[in-house]
């Protein structure tokens with residue numbers, strides 16, 4: 001009997017209309033376009049409007065994914081929303097999305113994996129598909145980082161942007177299609193290098209926490225950088241070797257988009273050509289859980305992927321967390 005695997009059968013994305021360039025930031029901060037470009041590869045980012053919450057971005061990404069497909073919101077069984085910037089602490093953003101898109105037959109939950117969230121969500125969704133209990137699962141990687149960034153801290157605010165990406169997973173028994181392998185990890189000892197100090201039960205919100213700017217992203221960039229370079233390479237090499245795939249047979253490498261220098265170090269270790277790598281950090285910056293699904297949506301839309309192409313997605317993030325998923329692409333180009 002052939003194995004049931006989870007296959008991506010629809011993909012979509014949304015980024016807010018408002019563009020903020022490096023030049024825009026350099027007018028209000030002690031920074032420059034040259035510094036941001038050379039240290040990060042970022043040119044601009046999108047920032048959500050005041051009336052746009054996480055679920056609004058997510059709904060647009062889901063609509064983009066389902067448009068032109070036979071799938072209707074009522075067909076969805078489960079919605080997994082991966083984010084660190086939910087609309088509210090509760091109810092979950094998944095519940096709000098479920099209502100907004102009219103997914104009357106779906107249940108759902110939020111999953112917190114920071115920049116590895118989307119791969120954690122995809123792996124979780126894949127289990128529901130493999131067991132045969134669920135047939136159509138939406139996984140949304142979505143973040144409104146502008147809601148937790150200190151725009152007076154030049155070391156962090158230049159790095160992030162807002163966006164959402166969504167995929168639909170369905171079962172397949174076709175050879176070399178769907179999620180072929182994955183590896184996921186976390187190391188809590190890295191928590192002190194990237195975190196939001198207050199707002200949870202550890203440090204509930206108070207006037208003091210607000211005055212001390214504790215509801216923003218705090219980061220030790222150098223330590224995060226070192227960890228990222230190591231784990232991205234090790235995870236990629238490990239997954240490719242385990243599956244006997246030489247890097248020249250990889251159609252698309254989809255790395256988490258946090259810093260172009262981190263992406264370049266993986267490319268050089270894996271000996272990847274530029275046309276094998278998905279990049280959107282230059283236009284959207286680090287959109288946390290949204291970086292990988294927005295890259296997938298763009299690659300699909302641009303016709304860069306055909307059925308059975310090998311795709312390797314790799315992430316790292318706060319926690320520390322990391323993940324890698326090897327995929328046999330399951331769709332024909334649009």
Ligand code: COA
Pocket residue numbers: 030031032035036039040115154155156158159194219220221222224225228258259286316317318
């Ligand atoms: N504009 C101008 N100068 C800036 C700046 C900015 N936006 N941000 C920091 N600087 C300054 C620093 O204050 C420092 O000045 P000093 O030497 O006078 O103290 C100098 O630039 C160098 O800082 P440093 O932190 O060593 O730079 P870096 O080359 O390590 O780059 C990051 C900083 C944040 C870009 C880099 O460390 C990084 O990308 N880390 C990983 C972050 C990440 O991926 N986060 C998300 C994880 S999912």
